[in-house]
Amino acid sequence: MNYSRRQILQNVSAGFGYMAFSGISGLAGAQESASTNPLTPKAAHFPAKAKRVIFCCMQGGPSHVDTFDYKPQLTKDHGKSGKYGGKLLKSPFRFDPHGESGLQISDIFSNVAKHADDLCLIRSMQCDQPVHPGAMTQMHTGTTQFVRPSLGAWTLYGLGTENDSLPGFVSLSPPSGSARNYGNAFLPAIYGGTKVGRGGRAARFAQGGSGESVPDIKNPRLSDQQQRSQLNFIQQLNREKLRRDQTNPGVEGVIESYELAFRMQDAMPELMDTSNESAATLAMYGADGGPTENFGKQCLLARRFIEAGVRFVEVTHGNWDQHVRLTDDHRARAEACDLPIAGLLQDLKQRDLLKDTLVIWGGEFGRTPAAQGADGRNHNNKGYTTWMAGGGVKGGLSYGATDEHGYEAVENPCHIHDWHATILHLMGLDHEQLTYRYAGRDFRLTDVHGDVMTDIIA
């Protein structure tokens, strides 16, 4: 059966060509379609533990010694000189053991702590720079300096996506000026993250019920039916051209893009509309009001996107940069995201999605054990904590360690390259094989670095 896509399209009646074709593509035409649609699901390099990713990006550098890295010696040595100067500052928050695993977590994350036995704390993170832009860029793209494809784009490039009515990589309300963190760089544009919603001030206004936060998602003056009839006409013109040209991948791409866009117009607002979620669910995420409302909605949306088959979703929670007012502001930042993240974990679990959904939490770096001013901490890239849950990682595990005060990783250091290698591995991708040829060189997310942390894989 060697029907080319073109022949199939020629043989179906006008108006339903694409629909008919996409029905067929699951069967005989699958191979053909894989060569034309770059987002068609692709086989992983080896069986994947995780099918999708939710990345909770904590912008600004949350302090590890005040959240997930318990340092009793820091408390004991409070007020003494730190080894790199400054006075050591004990955490103003209380740590307790949680779950059967007894992981020590600070009380500002008391809700997340309820899922301690699902968490894999990586307490030995390292990156190259203690400055925000560089470290943030490195966390997303592996490099501090250049414009390179982001983790999500690499994942989409490697695996394709499962819902053909939605983009495969979504960044929810990213902060402004962060485009490169979800960008495709030199990968084909189709692999870049689709920005949904706005960050910062605007996010606080975002209303659950509308899809307005996706640009151009709705025609201001046509009904769906009118637009479908217009689209049918456009597609007729396009197919007429394709018929004349016989083979034209560009025109085929245009035809596909209109169908996906038209489906997105329905799918996106529907996905963004959380009004059909129960009050209990909204409450579980804290999406029903109060300081957790905004991030709760983001987390809820993340679950909805993931459930709908989106491969990679990123949600951002900002303003962790407490050089001053650490006690008050760190508590407030945590309060806004603790319940939403806990709700996300719980919801994924009860929908049996956590087992193959990798949830990642982390900021671009941690903070110094020594004080800055009376109640603040500086940036620290030499040792900090991120965590993962679900998606094939061991729960209730503490991996790696910083020194007694939390200055630098001393046990099983995990550089951001190792972190990337491990995430790709969990997705079934070999970070050394996942390459893209650009400007004459094969590029990788991990450049020439990266070791998979096999110890954390269940």
Add this chain to the structure above:
Amino acid sequence: MNRFLTSLAIFLAVSATVSADPLTAEQSKFFETKIRPVLIKECYGCHSSKAGNARGGLQLDNQRSTHVGGDSGAAIVPGDLEQSLLFNAITHEDFVMPPKRKLSDSVIDDFRKWILMGAPDPRVTEIAEIQSTITDDDIAKSKSTFWAYQNPVLPTVPGVNSADWTRTPIDHFLLSELEKAEVSPNQDAQSYKVLRRLCFDLVGLPPSPEQIDYFQTKWSADPDAAIALVVDRLLDKPQFGERWGRHWLDVARYAESTGREVNLTYPHAWRYRDYVIDSFNEDKPFDRFVQEQIAGDLLPVNDDEQWTQNLIATGFLAIGTKNVNENNGRQFAADNVDEQIDTTTRVFLGTSVACARCHDHKFDAIPQTDYYALAGIFGSTRTYFGNPPSEFGSLSDAQTKRSSSLILLPIDDPSPFDKKLSKAEMDDMREQISEMGRQIGEARRNRNNPGKSGSALTSLVRLSSQRAKLSSQLAVVDDDGNPRSYCMGVQDSDSVADARVLVRGEIDELGQVIRRGFPQVLTNDQPSIPARKSGRLELARWIGSDQNTLTARVMVNRVWQHLMGQGIVTSTENFGVTGQSPSHPELLDYLAVRFVDSGWSVKTLIREIATSRAYRISSDFDESKFNFDPDNALLWRANPRRLDAEALRDAMLAVSGELVTDRPRGSAVAKAGYMRVRDGRLSDPREQIRQVTEKMRPEIRDVLRQRIGQGRGGMRPDTESGRRPGSSTGRQRPSFRERMGRSGRSGFGNRPSLAEATAARNSITKLINQRELDAEDATYRSVYLPIVRDEVPRSLDVFDFAESTMVVGTRESSNTPNQALYMMNNAFVIQQSDAFANRLARTNGSLNDKIEQAFVLTYGRPPTRGERSATARFVGSMGRSSESKKLALLCQSLFASAEFRYLD
């Protein structure tokens, strides 16, 4: 100067001995007991690599970086108290360290003794001698064997069997390969397609129906003459430079802001944009064009006008991405040099030298030391990218740690947005700046005051950003308030020096000094650079000439790509070992030699390619040819191409009749001035929100303020003088309350109704979601749209606009759902469809005539039979709708269709 030299001599001598000889027991004891503990306790917190901190670029945890010093200069000059800035700082002369208190006299005395005894310091890091793994032999071999390093020589034009098919030597080169492969080139395309190609390729706009008719007539008589005539006419149009200038702006990574986290505008970047456009329109010899961009400031000039142009040209080196939030001045400088080396070598030479910043080039014969030979040249150059200092100095906001001035133009050439300030305005601004300075001082003092630190920091950030804005406005006028004209660019630095290799590219890991020069594999003659000169002039003259084997080849390849759809070398910025080999090496050399011989005339080159037979053949698919050569490497057909973002937008405007072809002077960014860009807008959203909310009832304002968590910051009404501190509700504005009350709301008491609150909220939401940088209402050509990094107008962004942080010689050509959404729903597309429909409505004739005309305007041809009946069905299906609505939907459909978006 003399003293400087002496101290330099001492410095060198002492550091040499210190490095060579171990310290005496006495020196060692003195350092360990008196100096090291103080450094650790008082300095390392902010100035050591272990703490990850190098405030002011200064690290004091090893001897080498202590001697090199930070942004301000050497911290320790052994034996010289006056030159040792560390001593200056601890004695609180010009600098004040530690910041909050003075060290005891005895400690200061210890440092005095230590410096005078030659600052013996056991914390020696040896200066590394980088040994390249690339040997002289490797370089010589590469130079003598690799194709791109051989001089292009004019090849013999090959003979062909079907000589009557050919028109120019280009056709001989192509046809001889086709004949060898026994593949015949396609037939000529239909005349309207050829004309559409010519118009989009040369001026980026579609042909008008009249032009199509005219061309058809000429073509029937003599196709060669018809093409020659049209090519000449198009080359003379001012739109030519707009089209080809934009191609150049892609590789020059042109943008009007710094990018990165703190996205500061470049309000004067547009001068470089216009310079590029004018250069292409003038057909400025390309070698000259290259030289001006690298070293226009150093080239001899005849008059001030030329000097002005040359200075603007060096904007090329200044418009790159900059991380102005970088703490460390030396890191910032090193990154800037790197950006300049990378851009310069890839844009002009198609060679990536920046790979060698950290190690030898992995593939090309470019040792790490070659990078630092160039780094010496660019490191001896100052880059001007910011805003000139005002009389108050270089005041910047809290996020801007790296500032810079601009170059004052020899000839005043105000942009339409340069404002004249009255004396009263200036006085007022000066007063405000002084007052803010006072308040900033107060806030600084309160910063470490427990309980007050939070609010102090907030006001510090707000005040410093307001003060910076005023200062920047004051800075660009003369004493009488008249605007002065500035440009971005470069100048030779006062301190010219060779650079040291940096081990792994890290700024604190110094290696040997490398003489300034050019990459060895690309030249046989290293330049002789005068000691006091950067060497940029020599570099410009070498790159902008046929003294290297690459510049001409790289440029003709790009021109070929833009006309033929793919480069002879497909990796347009990589002519190195890992790049693609040329598909037609002799043709490439032919074009390169011809280009140089023509006096580097880009227009001549374009004319030669566009009048070839190969340019006009059809893009028709042919199964057997396709199976033989699927990539069309032999050019048996024309490559179908998607219109790029600018051509698509301009074509919609041209067809709708709305296009304004006059060049707008300046740009939206120039109008906004020097500022930080956020959320796609050039005005401060807090200011806008404040203006909107001021008109609301105070009760609603309060509710909204809570909603957006802005109680303290942006939404507070003006804190003008006279307001008593401690009033927590802000200024009462009874007049507003009265006005609102009059509209019948008084019955609700003070509580805002739900509808009222929602309406207020929606108006602010709209304000926030508005992206003025999308410039949806603009009708000028796309090349003049504001290009702010990470905030590119959506009309360009969705259609694979060149990523302005990178050198882009070949754009992506994707088909994404966002493009489809844009064509279906975007306000600009709808506006233009309506305008197009109005244009048709104004013509005489039946609905069918108008439909015919719509196809001719968009596709360059009347509809086919199938299209005609599909259109009839579509228009019929709209039943009772007005004719104008039917036409508007038809027009939008044509814009959205593949044929309009592609060039066959």
